[in-house]
Amino acid sequence: MQGLFQSLDSYLITHQEFWRFEPFFACRFSNLPWQEQHPQLCLWLTSLTDQQVEQYQTDLPALANAVRSYIPNLPQLLALNHLERVELKGLPLERGIDSGIPGRKLAQIVAMGEVALEQHAGSEWLEWCSGKGFLGRILAHNSQQTVTSFEYQQSLCDSGQQEANKQHLPMRFVQGDALSPSALDVLNSNQHAVALHACGDLHVSLIEKGVERSLPAFTISPCCYHLIQAETYQALSKPAQASQLHLTKSELRIPLQELVTGGERVRRHRMLEMSYRLGFDALLTDCFGFEHYQPIPSIKKSQLAEGFESFCYWAAQLKGIALTPCDFDKFYHLGQQRYWKMERLSLIQQLFRRSLELWLVLDKVLYLQQHGYDVSISEFCAREVTPRNILIKAKKMRP
Ligand SMILES: C[S@@+](CC[C@H](N)C(=O)[O-])C[C@H]1O[C@@H](n2cnc3c(N)ncnc32)[C@H](O)[C@@H]1O
Incomplete structure (x- = not known):
């Protein structure tokens, strides 16, 4: 166990540039974080369609295979993550013992x-x-x-x-x-x-x-x-x-940060909410000159259905900003672009999640x-x- 820990520890440290960042914030910059050190990786990431991004999100082996030539020693790192599944015979359950358990x-x-x-x-x-x-x-x-x-x-x-x-x-x-x-x-x-x-x-x-x-x-x-x-x-x-x-x-x-048990509705809400937040951030930079991200409190999922413009007025009011009509479609579109960039960046971080958890x-x-x-x-x-x-x-x- 100690040997495994030391191996993970040194891989995580040598590879920290690939996972120690926040995709939500990194997607606000025009360059990808590895533009200079790993241009081929960035080229590959930007060449992906949104649909391919979604496929790789749920297929870690395919993702690892696709990027193995851009990230040194990736297969060795991922091999460390393997854990045996416990062998179960199945417990007989008395009737009613499972009452109320989802x-x-x-x-x-x-x-x-x-x-x-x-x-x-x-x-x-x-x-x-x-x-x-x-x-x-x-x-x-x-x-x-x-x-x-x-x-x-x-x-x-x-x-x-x-x-x-x-x-x-x-x-x-x-x-x-x-x-x-x-x-x-x-x-x-x-x-x-x-x-x-x-x-x-x-x-x-x-x-x-x-x-x-x-x-x-x-x-x-x-x-x-x-x-x-x-x-x-x-x-x-x-x-x-x-x-x-x-x-x-x-x-x-x-x-x-993975959505395996979320289902389609959760995924759709997340996409909408993140695009709105990132779009509103672009609006604040463009129209009001904010340099830094302004945190907005959590929002009820039902409120998302009222659309991006309504979200902007709600968020602006919370921040005490006097918002007037502007090109909301443009900023919503920007928010969507940033959302997909965030998802591309997250793919790389995703490769290190389990190693970090094991650590x-x-x-x-x-x-x-x-x-x-x-x-x-x-x-x-x-x-x-x-x-x-x-x-x-x-x-x-x-x-
Ligand atoms: C994620 S739930 C798990 C509950 C249960 N073990 C299960 O799997 O169904 C965590 C539980 O920890 C309880 N909890 C949170 N803070 C606690 C604390 N300081 N002391 C004791 N229990 C706490 C919560 O109320 C909650 O029931």
Whole structure:
């Protein structure tokens, strides 16, 4: 694992020009960021039709193959990203146990539940940031061991507890803040901790607290690496602390910038919203001489249907700018052009997303190893079910 981490670390550092930028801002400039150093790559990117861009967005192998001669050692880097998929036999589900669990979520928890039950160590479970405790339900039912489901939102605790009582499951919901020192009181050394999609600091706090309490096992699927309180990523393991890669919050978002589960409607809304924002930015530069991007708050999706002109008046009012009629079509068109340029630039960054995510996951793996755990990582479901499909399994080697 340490060797893998070091290889990823050095690839990410030597290739940082290809991923350490924000496509949304980079598309506002006339030159592509690699115009001088990699003119052939830029030529290839600009030659793509919008349709080809969309095809490459969903076909990483084809994209990697197309650009391999422009980006040094790309195949070697991508080979490092390979993870085994866990072998699942399928958990038999009792009727009603899946009550209220949405489809994709059910596939995730059944897969994760099966893995956790298989590697179980300890005599209880701790479900960290449990939501309504869907995963805990499966664990309680299949092991008949106590599950402590720890969750911040009281309403989720209440409805989770109600359903658990209805199903006679040995579950106990505890409301609390995973980031507060008192959360440590919920942990004890008999618990196998599970966390499905606990964001940023939340999965880090489980790992730190769990190590402190010597938990016998962890089964964790991390997500939302950017949801942290600090300004930059705070590495846990010694190798990551020694790395020259110091990641900003916006760089921590990079692994999440893919739309595999979004669907056509989400894609269309995003295209419209980004084109409007970029078009309005062009208008502000042209008509009002703004040099820097003016951030505009988020907008209700339904408001997008009112068109670009209406968006401009809305945004101008929020910024206290006295907008008068102008050539809105021209700026909308510019916004669309920039949108497609942004998508072209994102293709290159996309090649590095998984490596960056693995780097972040391996930091946790190495930290757990440092503290006497036997650790492995794998994929617990297909990307189409959730792109956050990396699973960390850890078992304490010495009690
Ligand atoms: C992405 S959801 C995952 C929920 C659940 N594990 C699942 O997969 O269905 C993250 C959960 O963390 C909870 N959460 C957020 N901040 C928290 C905190 N500081 N302490 C405890 N739970 C928190 C949220 O309320 C939410 O239920």
